[in-house]
Amino acid sequence: MSAQESELFKNQGKPVGITVRGLTMDLYGRRLLDHVDLDIAPGKINGLAGESGSGKSLTSMTVLGLPPEGAKITGSILYDGKTELLGMKERERNTYRGRRISMVFQDPTSSMHPMLSIERQLTDGMRYHLHLNRKQARKRAIELLKLVQVPDPENALDRFPHQFSGGQLQRIAIATALSCDSRVLIADEPTTALDVTVQAGILHLLKDLNEQLGLTIVLVTHDLGVMSALADTIAVMRSGKIVEVGPRYDIINHPKHPYTIDLINSLPTRIEQRLESEGKTMASAEEDL
Numbered sequence: 001m002s003a004q005e006s007e008l009f010k011n012q013g014k015p016v017g018i019t020v021r022g023l024t025m026d027l028y029g030r031r032l033l034d035h036v037d038l039d040i041a042p043g044k045i046n047g048l049a050g051e052s053g054s055g056k057s058l059t060s061m062t063v064l065g066l067p068p069e070g071a072k073i074t075g076s077i078l079y080d081g082k083t084e085l086l087g088m089k090e091r092e093r094n095t096y097r098g099r100r101i102s103m104v105f106q107d108p109t110s111s112m113h114p115m116l117s118i119e120r121q122l123t124d125g126m127r128y129h130l131h132l133n134r135k136q137a138r139k140r141a142i143e144l145l146k147l148v149q150v151p152d153p154e155n156a157l158d159r160f161p162h163q164f165s166g167g168q169l170q171r172i173a174i175a176t177a178l179s180c181d182s183r184v185l186i187a188d189e190p191t192t193a194l195d196v197t198v199q200a201g202i203l204h205l206l207k208d209l210n211e212q213l214g215l216t217i218v219l220v221t222h223d224l225g226v227m228s229a230l231a232d233t234i235a236v237m238r239s240g241k242i243v244e245v246g247p248r249y250d251i252i253n254h255p256k257h258p259y260t261i262d263l264i265n266s267l268p269t270r271i272e273q274r275l276e277s278e279g280k281t282m283a284s285a286e287e288d289l
């Protein structure tokens with residue numbers, strides 16, 4: 001089933017954006033984020049790039065509402081142009097985390113309990129947030145697994161995380177992230193741990209969810225190859241700051257900041273080698289998506 005055919009996300013209203021302004025974070029006397037301005041555009045795939053340690057995950061986790069303990073944070077994070085998330089009371093924040101904004105990680109098992117069935121992983125959130133009974137939650141879980149194209153959903157619900165491949169688990173993690181109708185999905189290195197064919201399947205799924213459901217996606221990755229295949233816009237981070245932002249084409253083809261130029265220059269060999277091993281070119285890989 002394609003995302004368009006799913007009944008799950010009907011009546012969701014328009015896509016939602018998030019506006020980050022002047023986001024600054026200090027922890028143990030160290031400045032980790034420095035006046036980050038970021039427009040997460042509604043219904044778009046918003047890329048956030050930069051090498052390891054540049055602050056991508058800290059920015060994402062703060063937007064999700066899970067900054068590190070003890071961090072001093074200033075600035076503004078506006079949900080849908082009107083609701084200030086920063087400084088919101090924890091109880092209210094909880095209704096945004098997982099219900100409006102969700103996240104998937106590089107390692108899908110990091111957000112799963114190894115001893116709980118896929119049904120429990122998928123339905124706990126819905127039962128708590130959406131107040132569904134077990135039967136209703138199971139029905140919705142089956143729909144969600146169909147949406148992310150996990151084969152034989154009924155059977156899958158009775159199994160455990162270790163019985164699935166990395167790619168299938170990432171699909172299940174995406175289904176869980178969307179289980180309570182989130183309108184913004186932050187995908188932090190969602191394909192980094194997967195081999196290249198499985199990677200293409202997950203990227204395809206994210207694009208489908210974005211286009212068909214109007215899901216706003218923040219795609220966080222150091223891999224500009226993944227970025228160039230998927231993102232509408234790219235923001236480049238370095239040392240806790242955004243150094244360059246623009247449409248994907250401009251950033252990939254006409255980068256201005258020396259750091260972005262270095263990132264791009266380190267890209268072609270890696271990507272081309274990877275695609276060549278599959279008998280593909282960059283252009284054909286994009287057509288595949």
Ligand SMILES: Nc1ncnc2c1ncn2[C@@H]1O[C@H](COP(=O)(O)OP(=O)(O)OP(=O)(O)O)[C@@H](O)[C@H]1O
Binds near residue numbers: 054055
């Ligand atoms: N909980 C924490 N306590 C202290 N420092 C932290 C914490 N989390 C991140 N940092 C530091 O903040 C900086 C940015 O880290 P962050 O994880 O956001 O980078 P990143 O760009 O996402 O890289 P990676 O892809 O490796 O996660 C790094 O220097 C990191 O060491």
